[in-house]
Amino acid sequence: MSLPKFSYLAPDTLEEACRLLAAHQGKIKIKAGGTDLLVRMSARAFKPDYVLALGKVAGLDHITFDPRTGLRLGAMAKLADVVDHPAVREHYPMLARAAKATATVQIRNMGTVMGNICNASPSADNIPTLMVREASVIALAATGEREIPLAEFFLGPGKTALQPTEIATEIRVPVPEAGSGVSYQKISPRSKVDIAAVNVAAFLLLDGERRCRQARLCLGAVGPTPLRAPRTEDFLVGKELRPEVLEEAGELAAGEATPISDVRASKEYRRLMVAILTKRALVEAHNQALHH
Amino acid sequence: MSKNFSVVGQSLPRADARIKAVGAAQYADDIILPGMLYGKLLRSPVAHARILNIDVSQAKKLPGVKCVITGDDTLKIKFGNWRLVPESQDEYPLAVDKVRFIGDEVAAVAAIDKDIAEEALSLIKVEYEELPGVFSVEEAMAEGAPVIHELNPNNISLQRKIDYGDLDKAFAECDLILDNEFKVHAVSHAYMEPCACVAEYDHNGRLTVWTSTQTPYFVQCLLAKTLGMRENDIRVIKPFVGGGFGGKMELRKWEFCAAFMARQTGRPVKFTLTRAEELATGRRRHPMSIRSKVGFKKDGTLVAKEFTAYLDGGAYNSMGPTAAFLCGNFGGMLYRYPNYRYNGYHVYTNKPPAGAMRGFGAPQALFVAETQMNMAAEQLGIDPLDIRLKNAMETGDEIPGVATISSCGFKESLLKVAEMTNWREKRRQLGKGKGIGIGCYSFISGGVFNWFNTQYNFTRAEVRAFDDGTVHLLTMASDIGQGCDTVLRQILAEELGLKMEDIRLTAADTAVTPQADLGTWGSRVTLMAGNAVRKAAQEIKDQLYKVVSLKFDLNVIHDLDCRDGMVFAKNRPDRGIPFGEAVRLAQRANRGEPIIGYGSYTPRGKGLVTPAFSFGAQVAEVTVDMETGAITVDEMNTAHDCGTPINPMSVEGQLEGSVHMGLGYALCEQFIMKGGKTLTATFLDYKIPCAEDMPPGKSVHVETYEPDGPFGAKEAGEGLVSPTAPAIADAVYHATGYRCTELPITPEKILRGLGKL
Amino acid sequence: MKTVITLNINGDRYEVAVNPWRTLNEVLREDLKLTGTKLGCGTGDCGACTVLVDGKSVSSCLTLAIELEGREITTIEGLAPNSEELHPIQESFINKGAIQCGYCTPGMIMSTAHLLKQNPRPTEAEIRAGLSGNLCRCTGYNKIVDAIKDAAEKMSSSSD
Incomplete structure (x- = not known):
């Protein structure tokens, strides 16, 4: 479907961009790459009167x-x-x-x-x-x-x-701390090119004895926003990543997820995948941390 | 059999590859005519409703809108491909009184640009009285279900039966009886080119329609009927077509609307569908609920089968009657089933109509048949390969009352694919997340049953020969990407001893190319149009041989031949002249009359189904992540019998495309619907496999010679869409212990099946 | 309100008046009648509309024409040097059987041009990943991958 009609605003400076944004509040959408905005506009999910494009503002692509x-x-x-x-x-x-x-x-x-x-x-x-x-x-x-x-x-x-x-x-x-590691895990079981059915990132900062000094997790596609998993993170602090710790961390994380069913996966599958991906992410983050 | 061909059997690049590679090939939406209007369709937002009122007055007032039509503006003539059974024709060009699925076409506008046309749609006010809908065959057949078409109060639009042998007696003699239920789902053709058409009126009572179609002749006939015009006042031209796979073989609403509105406005009108329209409202493969009972002897001998299929046809018959018929045929093919009974029911639901799609009843029937063969092999303790070899059809076998198998390379295919994959060893050794599985198929080379009720031959070719050594082939056979423009040239070049570049081709234009051809479907073109082309070429040769015989005063015992651009006596090649020279002499000898040959083909004495059957076997190897259920197809190997390939590279291309479509059917493609609404109407949500999803694999052509095919050729590439799903399902079972009886195979189903979810 | 812009397409300069909501795909196909670039989905999922902007592959269906003033646009029509000669990628697609219905072909070829510019000797896995944004329903991709390997070989040996 063609795009709906709109007025196009392409300021040269951020000051001008802010002014235009303020002037057209509620009737304007900001466009960066446009790959999501234009799809939603052509599906009529958005019908802004104005599109504010940032492409002409110098120095924003650094x-x-x-x-x-x-x-x-x-x-x-x-x-x-x-x-x-x-x-x-x-x-x-x-x-x-x-x-x-x-x-x-x-x-x-x-x-x-x-x-x-x-x-x-x-x-x-x-x-x-x-x-x-x-x-x-x-x-x-x-x-x-x-x-x-x-x-x-x-x-x-x-x-x-x-x-x-x-x-x-x-x-x-922020600068990556020495002794820290991150992992990103994604499952999109239908295709190599797909939106994640579930994704998980893990961050671990290890102490000298390979125990978790800090742990952070983010669970994607299993809630209204990407979720931190504070209970799991607290659980991990001070622990070594032994198999039973991993198991429990996975289960805890699954419990912190609030998934729904949609065209990509059911909520039950998503919850189970949170456990699996959390474990995989922790293992990889751990390895990264050891080599960092 | 002589394999001394010069052009046939060569892996030549497609004749139209260059024009496509440079972006110069014109598809329907690429056609831009002076003064052209843009058309848009208003579709029903509800699944089942009575139309109380349609108000188009505001839309008509919008500046730039040139035409707005509803069902009331039309002649209200129902149409459908099954002209042989008029009561099966259940669709109006635009809705009359009722809508029956979300997307049913209600009105159309034509305006000077797309933006205005879209705005006009939003100004049409339709009042609906919503009716309860049914969204599965079970709901549709339930007592007291809402009635979708008055003519069929039980929502069953037709029933097909096949019955031979003595089923009850046979089952009583079986050692093993499997009785299973299966569900197979709908998938989209997902051709890359969304449907488009342009219609132009000549202000003198005639219309020309360029349309993305597989069947120009059907469109011509059905447009004439619905517009109240004479067939030959309508010219249908097929431009380049970006894939069809069965989805473009009927008269479609936009073709009618473009033609009607072009006649009404005097200006060309173009319609182009969006991908969302294609996916949410377009034709699809029939979902089915199937029950299959099959009986074996201890040694694996197949004894009896009772096969019952309920086809979820959606809101209209479309090609459902054929699917219902063929599904039963495919259920009894491939192996010797001495006792067989099939009942197929085509059921209306308030969903987008299912239609013809690659395989046409076979993917469903063979998913079931092949899965049951694998189940039986396991229960009888026989290798799945051996149980197949035991029951496989062979050349000369008969399907009672249906057909005789005139060439069959099935057993050779089985043995070959087993050898290619090291089947026996892997089947014994793999396990725990790794599996190997098998699926097989047989398929038709075009249909025999004349449901369109054409009064013409099934196909026809005309060849004109010229003294410059060129020939012009005219045929209504429709290349939609499968490559018949190349293959028919190869057949003609072989027959006349010419080079590919000596042949000009005009195809698929109902005003120019010979009446008629039923179009591209059911893998009919190579065999049927190929035979017609050969016959036309033979008529040319007869004319040329006369003058060459005369010129060299040849003894009557001489055979003549055309080869390397020469016409000559077979065992005296010195007694010959160039092809063009022979044409010149033949014309001179007949007071300037042009040298033309005609050929036609209609299967006769070939049973009820098809003139020729092809066969094949496929082996899938998979890895299943036992934690996530994610399936990786590691390899897909195939051995198949397509007779003699006319163009092996083209055959391979078809085969690889089949694997792609079969993979999507098995694993990732699915319409997810809620109350008749499609939730997967983009390629983001309706997932077809991408390049990274495709497994590696080899294919081997097991060559046979099909006596009824041109140069021994028969079907290739359509039947192969069927074995992929059962082969993968079997490999997944081998890897995990989860046996899929409800497609698609998803990680969730595997984990649930294993009790992990 | 329409804005007059100058587009540099295949080395030619075109002056066109466009509404801001007009996509590059619409301008190419409808205004300039450069119909080699196709439209398969309109949501950036299928890649049939792929063109190069400043040498990088983009979906022309998700690109606003108004933003392309001063950028270098290459479409399938601009790839071959002339009507006699073809670009090596086009040759390979023809000879290796990578073209069936042809509707994905222009986009596939433009994506290949981008890929081989970034990575002149890609592995098979890199080729497949490089086609992540191009769907094909006819070929199963294998012959397209073969064609890209063939083109890469020709192009890098000729530039050695």
Whole structure:
């Protein structure tokens, strides 16, 4: 179906973008890569009067790494560029894995990590790894800028903590701690190219005796937003990843998930997969941590 | 049999590959005519309702809207492919009185651009009185179920029976009887080209329609009927078609609307479907509920089978009557079933109609038959390969009252695929997450039964020969991507001793190409159109041989031949002249009359089903993740008998495409519906396998020579869509112990079957 | 309101007036009648509409034409140097039997052009992953993969 009619706004500066956003609150959608927005518009799920495109704003597609401050991804940084970026591959291999697991070659050439986050789909590939890395989003409005931890960013399917006047300009990811490791696990049983039926990211920081000093988990596609699993995380702290610990962690995580049934999987299957993927993610994160 | 062919048997690139590779091939939606209007269809949002009122006044007032029509504007003539049984024709060009599924076409608009056409649709107001709907065969056949068509108060639109032998007596003599229920699901053709058509009116009573179709002749006839026009005042042209797989072989509503509105407005009208329309409302493979009882002797000998299928036909008959008939035939094919009874019921439901789709009754019937063979083998302690070899059909076998098998390479295929895969060893050794399984098929080479009730030959070819050494082949056979434009050229080139580039081809234009051809379906084209082309070529040769004999004063005992561009006496190649020169002489000898040959083919004396059967066996190897249930198909190997391949590369391509479609049927493709609404209407949600999902595998052609086929050829590539699902299901059973009786095979079903979920 | 933009397509400059909601696919097919680029789904899932923008493969159905001023667009019509010669990828697709109905072909070929530019000697797995955004219903992909291997070999040996 053709796209519905809209007015197209393509400011050169973020200041102008913020002004336009504020002026057309409630009737405007922000476009980064557009790969999700335009699909939803053509299905008439969204009918904005205005589309605010960020493509002409200079300097929004940066990917930079600083060993003291960490990784910064501009709002217009494309998925394909994140996949291929040497610093991402070296310091955040699971971010690259998640970006590469997103959709198809063409979509990765067009779409952005920020877009994937701001759509706030519970199954988004790029959220879990960023979440367990305690990333944050910079939100800019005419009145100023604030930093929103990803853990507080998602309010529901398609809903974020961004105010109607705010533009998400940058993702900030802290420097990986020595002795930490991350894993991203995804199951889409129908095809190698599919939205996740369940995805799980795990972060582990080990102490000198290979016990978990910190543990973070993010469970995707099993709740209205990607979920942290605080009870499982607490359980893991101070423990060695013995088989029985893994088993229990998997079961705990499954208990923290609140899945529903849809075209991709039933809630029962999803819950079971949370347990399986959690175990697999913990094992891999553990291995990563040992080698980091 | 002589294998001394020059063109037949060669893996030549497709004749139309180059134009497709450079993007110059025109498909229906690529046609843009001056003044063309854009059409859109208004579809029912409810599954079952009476139409109380349709108000199009606001839509008509919208600037740029040139035409708005509803059922009331039409002649209200019902149509359908089964012209032989007029009461089976149950569809109106646009809904009259009732809608019967979500997507049923209610009205159409034509406007100067797409945006306006879409806006106009939103201005049409339809008042519906909703009726309760039925969404499965069980619901539809229940006592007191809502009636979908008045003519069929029990919602069963037709019943087909096959019965031979003495079933009760035979079952009494069996050592093992399996009695199982199965469910098979609907899948989409998912051809890459969404349907499109353009109609143009000549302001003189005639219409031309370019449409993405497999059957230009059907469209011509049924348009004439529904528009109240004469058949030959309608010209249907098939441009390049982006796949069909059975989904484009009827008159469709948009073809009618484009033609009607072009006549009404005097301007060309184009309709192009969206993918969402295709997936949510388009034709699909019949879902079925099946019960199959099959009996064996201890040694594995098949004795009897009783097969009952309830076809979920959706809201209209479409090609359901044929599917119901063929499903029963396929249920009794492949092996010797001395006693067989089939009952097939075509049941209406308030869902998008099912229609013809690749395999046409075979994927369903063979999923059941092959799964039961594997079950029986296990219970009798026989290798699945051996139980098949024991019962396999052979050349000369008869299906009572139905057909004689004139060529059969089934046993050879079984043995070959076993050898290719190291079957016996792997079947014994694999296990715990790894499995190997087998599935087989037989298929038809076109149908015999004349349900369209054509008064023409089933197919016809015309060949015109010229003194520049070229020939022009005219045929209504329709290339929809399967490659008949190439294969028919190869057959003609072989017969006339010419090169591919010497042949010009005009195909599938009802005003130009010879009447008639029933179109592309049921794997009929290579055999039927191929035979017609050969006969036309023989007529050309007869004319040329006369003048060559005269020129060289040949003794009557000489045989003549056409080869390498020459026409000559077989054992005196020096006594010959170039093809073009022979044409020139033949024309001179007959006062300038053009050199034309005609050929036609209609199967006669070939039983009820088809002139020729093909066979094959496929072995799947899988790995199942015992924790997630995720299935990886590691390898898919095939040995099949398609007679003599005319173009082996093309045959392989068809076969690999079959594996793709069979894999989707087995594992990942599914319409998920709720109350008649399709929830999987994008390629994101309706998942066809991608390049990374395809398993590696080899294929071997077990060559036979089909006496009824051109140069020994018969069906290739359609039947092969059937063995994939049972082979994978068997491999999954071998790997996990979970036996699938309800497609598709999903990780969830495996885990549930194993008690892990 | 329509905006007049200049598009650089296959080395030619086209001036077109577009509404902002007009996709590149619509402009190519309907306004410029460059119908080699197909439309198979409109949701970015099938890849039949793939074109190159600044050398990278994108779905033309999800690209707004208005955003392409100054970008270099290559479509299937712009791949072959002239009507006599073909691009090696096109040759390989023809010779290896990678084309059946042909509807996915332009998109497949453009995706291949992108893939081989990024990775001139891809492994089979990389080729298959490189086709993640292109669906084909006829071939089962195997002959397409063969064609891409063949093209990669030809192209990298000619550039050695």
